[in-house]
Amino acid sequence: MAELVEIAEVVDEPALTGSKTEKRRRFRRDTRTRDKAIAWIIVALVTIITLFPFYWALRTALSTQRELLSNPASLLPVGFTWDSFRQALGMETAEAAIASGASARTFNFWRYLGNTILVSSVVAIGQITFSSMAAYAFSRLRFPWRDQIFMIFLAAMMVPGIVLLIPNFVLIYDLGWMNTYQGIIAPAFFMSPYAIFFLRQFFLGINREIEEAAYLDGAGYFEVFWRLIVPMSQGPIITLSIIVFITQWNDYLWPFLVGRDESVRVLTVALSVFRAQTPQGSPDWPGLMAGTLLASLPVMVIFLLLGKRISRSLQFTGIK
Amino acid sequence: MVPGNASYLQCKEFHAVVTATGISSRGLVMATNSLPGTGVHKRQFLREWRKRETLAAWLFILPALFGFVVFFAFPAVRGFYISLTDSDLLSEANYIGFENYRDLAQDDNFRHSLWVTLYYVLLNIPLQTFLALVFALVFDRFIRGAGWRSILLLPWLMPNVVVALLFLWLLDPGLGIVNEGLAAIGLPRMSFMGSVEQAMPSIAGINIWRHVGYTTLLVLAGMQRIPRDLYEAGALDGASEFGMFKDITLPLLKPIMTFVLVTSIVGSFQIYDTIAVTTQGGPVKATRVIYWFIYEHAFERYNFGYASAASIVLFLILIIISLIQMRILRANESDLS
Numbered sequence: 001m002a003e004l005v006e007i008a009e010v011v012d013e014p015a016l017t018g019s020k021t022e023k024r025r026r027f028r029r030d031t032r033t034r035d036k037a038i039a040w041i042i043v044a045l046v047t048i049i050t051l052f053p054f055y056w057a058l059r060t061a062l063s064t065q066r067e068l069l070s071n072p073a074s075l076l077p078v079g080f081t082w083d084s085f086r087q088a089l090g091m092e093t094a095e096a097a098i099a100s101g102a103s104a105r106t107f108n109f110w111r112y113l114g115n116t117i118l119v120s121s122v123v124a125i126g127q128i129t130f131s132s133m134a135a136y137a138f139s140r141l142r143f144p145w146r147d148q149i150f151m152i153f154l155a156a157m158m159v160p161g162i163v164l165l166i167p168n169f170v171l172i173y174d175l176g177w178m179n180t181y182q183g184i185i186a187p188a189f190f191m192s193p194y195a196i197f198f199l200r201q202f203f204l205g206i207n208r209e210i211e212e213a214a215y216l217d218g219a220g221y222f223e224v225f226w227r228l229i230v231p232m233s234q235g236p237i238i239t240l241s242i243i244v245f246i247t248q249w250n251d252y253l254w255p256f257l258v259g260r261d262e263s264v265r266v267l268t269v270a271l272s273v274f275r276a277q278t279p280q281g282s283p284d285w286p287g288l289m290a291g292t293l294l295a296s297l298p299v300m301v302i303f304l305l306l307g308k309r310i311s312r313s314l315q316f317t318g319i320k
Numbered sequence: 321m322v323p324g325n326a327s328y329l330q331c332k333e334f335h336a337v338v339t340a341t342g343i344s345s346r347g348l349v350m351a352t353n354s355l356p357g358t359g360v361h362k363r364q365f366l367r368e369w370r371k372r373e374t375l376a377a378w379l380f381i382l383p384a385l386f387g388f389v390v391f392f393a394f395p396a397v398r399g400f401y402i403s404l405t406d407s408d409l410l411s412e413a414n415y416i417g418f419e420n421y422r423d424l425a426q427d428d429n430f431r432h433s434l435w436v437t438l439y440y441v442l443l444n445i446p447l448q449t450f451l452a453l454v455f456a457l458v459f460d461r462f463i464r465g466a467g468w469r470s471i472l473l474l475p476w477l478m479p480n481v482v483v484a485l486l487f488l489w490l491l492d493p494g495l496g497i498v499n500e501g502l503a504a505i506g507l508p509r510m511s512f513m514g515s516v517e518q519a520m521p522s523i524a525g526i527n528i529w530r531h532v533g534y535t536t537l538l539v540l541a542g543m544q545r546i547p548r549d550l551y552e553a554g555a556l557d558g559a560s561e562f563g564m565f566k567d568i569t570l571p572l573l574k575p576i577m578t579f580v581l582v583t584s585i586v587g588s589f590q591i592y593d594t595i596a597v598t599t600q601g602g603p604v605k606a607t608r609v610i611y612w613f614i615y616e617h618a619f620e621r622y623n624f625g626y627a628s629a630a631s632i633v634l635f636l637i638l639i640i641i642s643l644i645q646m647r648i649l650r651a652n653e654s655d656l657s
Contacts, residue, residue: 035561039462046455047471050533053486056497060489073500134384142370143377149385156392160590160638162611163631166618167395167402173409190387221376250479252593257619268481272597275485285489296482303477307470310477311537 054293054300061085061290068285084290107291108262112270117298119184119255119266120248124241126189132237134191135199136225140211150200157193165254172258179261188248195240202236203229239313242306246299267295403628410622420629430630432605433613434637436520437589440609443524444588449581451528452535457565459536460543461551469540472533480530480593487526488513488598513599516606523594523607531587535580542576543569578649582642589638610634 059077060068067079088109137143138150168187177183206229214224230237252268260269274291278284303310403420407413424430459469475483490496491512499509512522546569554564592611595601601608601616610630618627 031560036462039458042455042458043463043468047468049529050471050474053483053490053529056490057486068495072495073497073504130383130387134381137377137380141373141377141380143374146377149381152393153384153388156388156396158586158639158642159392159396160586160631160635162590162592162614163399163628163635164392164395166614166624166628166631167398168391169618170398170402170407170409170624171390171395187387187391190391191384193392196384221373221380225380246477250477250481252479252481252596253615256596268479271479271481271485275488275597285492285495288485289489292482292485296478299477299479300474303470303474307473308467311470311473 057289057293061286061293063286065284065286084286085294087287088290088294107270107274107287109291109294111262112265112267112295115181115264116249116266116268119181120245122181122185123188123248124245126185127192127195127244128237128241130189131191131195132199132230132233133225135196135203136229138196139200139203140208140229141221150196153191153193153196157197161253165257168254169257177258179259179264181259181264183258184255184264184266187254188251192244195244198240199233199236202233206232235309236313239306239309242302242310243313246302249299271295399628400632402624403632405625407624407628408622409624413625416625420626421633423626424629424633429605429608430613433608433610436605436607437591437609437611440520440524440591440607441585441588443521444527444591445581445585447524448528448532448535448584449577451532452539452580455532455536456539456543457569459540460569461561469537472536474533475530476534478530481597483526483530484594484597487522487529491522514603516603519599519603519606523591523598526594526598527588527591531584535584538580539573539576542573546572574649578646581649582645585645586638586642589634589641 059075061084062077062080062082064079064081064083071078088107090109134153138146164187172178172183172186175183177186210232211224211228214228219227250268251266252272255264255266256269256272259265260273265273271291275283275288278288402413404415404417405413406416406420455472463469490498493499493509493511493514496512498512503509510518513519550568551564554568559567590611591609592615595607595609595612596615599607601612614627614630614634617623617630
């Protein structure tokens with residue numbers, strides 16, 4: 001639009017210099033420039049406010065506890081040290097940690113990281129596999145009560161998590177699955193209404209002609225699904241897998257309830273336990289921030305690699 | 321999937337004919353009529369073919385259906401049943417009818433938690449939605465390029481627990497940088513999550529920080545469906561940015577705003593993680609939201625029946641709110657569709 005105005009101006013310039021029209025145009029261009037400047041200021045502020053907490057956590061994690069007390073406002077790390085990270089990563093003995101002023105709690109990062117990766121991957125793989133199979137049936141195959149079943153699945157999205165939380169807890173308890181991986185994984189493993197909805201939406205948009213040609217060649221339903229539908233929706237399936245993976249990575253209440261034990265503890269639960277153990281008066285902020293950053297590092301890497309892609313897909317589902 | 325019997329082969333041939341004529345399964349009945357052979361055969365083909373498709377479909381949805389029944393449908397029913405008992409997980413549960421619900425109606429703590437949650441929603445949603453509209457407008461009208469946009473997504477991808485801890489430190493009454501900043505410009509220090517008055521606004525602020533980017537992206541998606549030439553026409557008529565926002569953008573944004581508001585309000589009624597990590601319902605009862613109330617009764621007092629009843633009440637409240645919202649916002653649909 002800006003170009004249009006400029007072109008018009010070039011054409012009109014000789015005849016209209018100094019005229020009222022010209023003045024109005026200039027005014028409009030000026031306000032546009034002003035608005036644009038305001039827009040960039042807003043974007044800059046948003047970016048700073050978004051990124052600053054992470055920077056501040058990093059700055060704190062690289063500081064020493066003692067120096068922090070005397071110099072809380074310095075923008076750079078005070079008493080620069082990698083100790084908090086090394087301690088969180090288990091590279092330093094507890095004695096050395098106490099000597100450097102941190103508390104001697106054990107934060108078994110590698111164990112929690114392994115647990116979190118295991119739980120999130122299994123949930124993502126199971127949920128996406130089974131949800132895409134169901135989405136294929138809902139979008140392509142005709143069978144009795146198809147639409148009714150789909151509507152019931154959708155209705156499940158409306159049920160707040162806590163309504164299901166208590167009965168599911170009782171179920172896992174009755175199964176004897178407390179503090180096991182399967183206890184944490186099971187409820188999210190088979191499906192999520194959101195995943196089925198999201199994938200069905202994509203499958204509906206795929207051209208049917210290729211599929212019908214495949215049926216003509218004698219392909220079965222599973223073959224068509226596996227050889228055609230899945231490869232053709234590779235992009236959305238990968239994006240959704242990442243979203244499911246991150247959602248599981250971030251989940252807190254459920255793993256907190258059924259998997260508090262050290263052996264199956266995931267990072268979010270570990271962080272909250274770590275925080276609960278810190279003395280109320282002077283928590284070990286460098287240690288806490290180091291753990292916090294480490295726990296969010298994988299998500300940050302995913303964001304850097306795939307942030308644009310995820311934001312595009314979210315917009316897609318938002319509209320539908 | 322690959323049975324070798326005759327009917328399967330017949331079906332396959334039939335399917336081949338159907339697809340070759342360019343008619344998908346929808347046009348099956350019409351297709352059969354154009355086939356050679358007697359009516360009996362046709363009907364048999366049709367039946368076999370449908371049976372096969374139905375069988376395949378059930379196999380495809382079986383795992384998801386299993387998960388749905390075991391972890392969604394059955395628990396939903398069981399949750400309601402538990403709410404009618406005095407279940408405590410350890411001893412035998414007794415059916416007590418609607419007594420839990422009657423108790424809830426008279427429980428001041430329950431009412432308090434509902435009010436606190438509502439207070440949180442009112443602190444959270446208007447500001448978050450307003451900011452999302454402003455940011456979406458900025459990105460839609462002025463800033464091209466998806467790079468800046470995706471930064472908005474970063475906080476939303478972070479675990480609630482991480483976000484809560486980051487802000488616990490930023491807002492620390494003693495050493496937090498926000499208080500250092502306030503002191504530097506001569507304002508009084510604040511205790512934020514340590515004070516009864518400021519705790520809830522602080523929690524709301526934290527969650528706005530986490531969610532505003534996500535909301536912006538959704539609103540932006542709606543804005544980008546508005547035809548550009550409307551703005552060009554507006555600009556030629558000398559309309560201001562604000563004028564165009566008010567008269568073009570907002571009215572055409574109704575469907576997406578319905579979606580955004582319903583999901584974000586329902587979501588913010590379920591605030592829990594941030595509070596669990598930071599204030600734990602305190603100070604006093606200032607952040608004792610409904611989720612915390614339910615959590616406390618279920619998992620600290622093992623009063624599962626009572627907690628279930630509270631969760632069912634929350635569910636009903638959320639349904640009513642969603643229906644009212646959709647009614648109001650859908651009153652006149654977007655002119656675009």
